[in-house]
Amino acid sequence: MSSPAFRALKETFGCRITLLTSRAGSLIAPYLECVDDVIVADLPWVRTSGESAGALMSLVEDIRSRNFEAAVIFTVYSQSSLPAAMLLSMAGVPVRVAYARENPYDLINRWIPDREPYDHILHQVRRDLDLVFSLGARPADERLKLRIKDGDQENVQDELGRLGVDPRTPYIILHPGVSEVKREYPADLWIAAGKLLAQKYRLPLLVTGSTSESALAGRIADGIGQGALAVAGNFSIGEFICLIDHASCVVSVNTATIHIAAARQTPAVVLYAQTNPQHTPWQSPHQILPFSVPAGLKSSNTIIGYVNGKLYQGKVPYPHPKQVLLAVGKWIAHLSDRLFRETYG
Known part of the structure; x- marks a missing residue:
């Protein structure tokens, strides 16, 4: 459901997209044409077994070594973006974009106050598109798309x-x-x-x-x-x-x-x-x-x-x-x- 927002970023900025996701989430990534690379990690604040402290520090160093210019954190309205923002801040990613209810100060430096679900409820695709709209990114087509591979x-x-x-x-x-x-x-x-x-x-x-x-x-x-x-x-x-x-x-x-x-x-x-x-x-x-x-x-x-x-x-x-x-x-x-x-x- 976040993939139209990924496409918006790629189409607007001509950027390379690396997806940080769980093992389960990584299964669909090869069928998203907008995703160039994948980092797989089962993080402890997501409903998985979770990485150890040592594995998390290795993940920080992996992210740091790739010299990303920006990170966009996609969440549902019942999740906090702050753990991921902390991870990315530690990895030295200079621009961190996310929704948050509380003021994240420097942890998220492109902060969108989260109004959901108390003021309104958006479809997840619209929520994610609105997040990247704040950066000026818009896709040519807002629909979900999955490619079919040869064979x-x-x-x-x-x-x-x-x-x-x-x-x-x-x-x-x-x-x-x-x-x-x-x-x-x-x-x-x-x-x-x-x-x-x-x-x-x-x-x-x-x-x-x-x-x-x-x-x-x-x-x-x-x-x-x-x-x-x-x-x-x-x-x-x-x-x-x-x-x-x-x-x-x-x-x-x-x-x-x-x-x-x-x-x-x-x-x-x-x-x-x-x-x-x-x-x-x-x-x-x-x-x-x-x-x-x-x-x-x-x-x-x-x-x-x-x-x-x-x-x-x-x-x-x-x-x-x-x-x-x-x-x-x-x-x-x-x-x-x-x-x-x-x-x-």
Whole structure:
């Protein structure tokens, strides 16, 4: 979601972009044309295992050795930019740009007071674009973009053929896996929705996910029955981008998959736990089907708690499988109409 802001910096200033990110974040970097280099570090103020003190000092020296002219720190509104600003200050990066609620004084020398979420809430892409707008940077195109690499398309076609799916045949992706339990849509409802989709459209249903989610994908595919295939762990990130690119529709929880779909303009139906209102698909065809997070799983972050209390006061039940069917139907009909127009004018 920050990549349009990266492009804005590159297009405006003609600069070289190095992305400092976690191991998980680094997986998508090769598919962002605006990123020239990557520094991978799991930092202790991000939800990872975290680097040791010695590793952090080595990171400081690594950053220092590269002689960066400026750093832009991208955060969500519930995160502090100050730890990263301290790291970059120690590394001698002369210009440090970031949002912060409190006055950071010299720690951030291009400071944008953070008004979110108390004055307003912006989409994450808009928040990041506004940060670089403060420097005069604007992209030619604000949409998300991911490139497809040579070889990935052929690999996807080969794998689909191995699974008995004609790669020229339309298919629907179901993506149930989440990194946090609070964003789960129950497996029995996935199965019920899948059965309705299989009955109505007679299209292959590909249940996707990471290797660690293969058991869940298998259980859902088995529950749906004929026409459903569990393919979790079968594709690399690049191949997964290709798989999404050619899907008729993606049905997913709110996770990275919906942003990949947005970057390829693939229609998405999002089973959206009410956690982050700023992380919906950006400038792409989609429909949101929201549901409440169970009370015992809500975040202990007080800023997120404020947003929950302000926006999500009533309980919203899980979307009924028939709602999923109707939402997918809208995009299948839209795709059919477009293909008809392209074929017959």
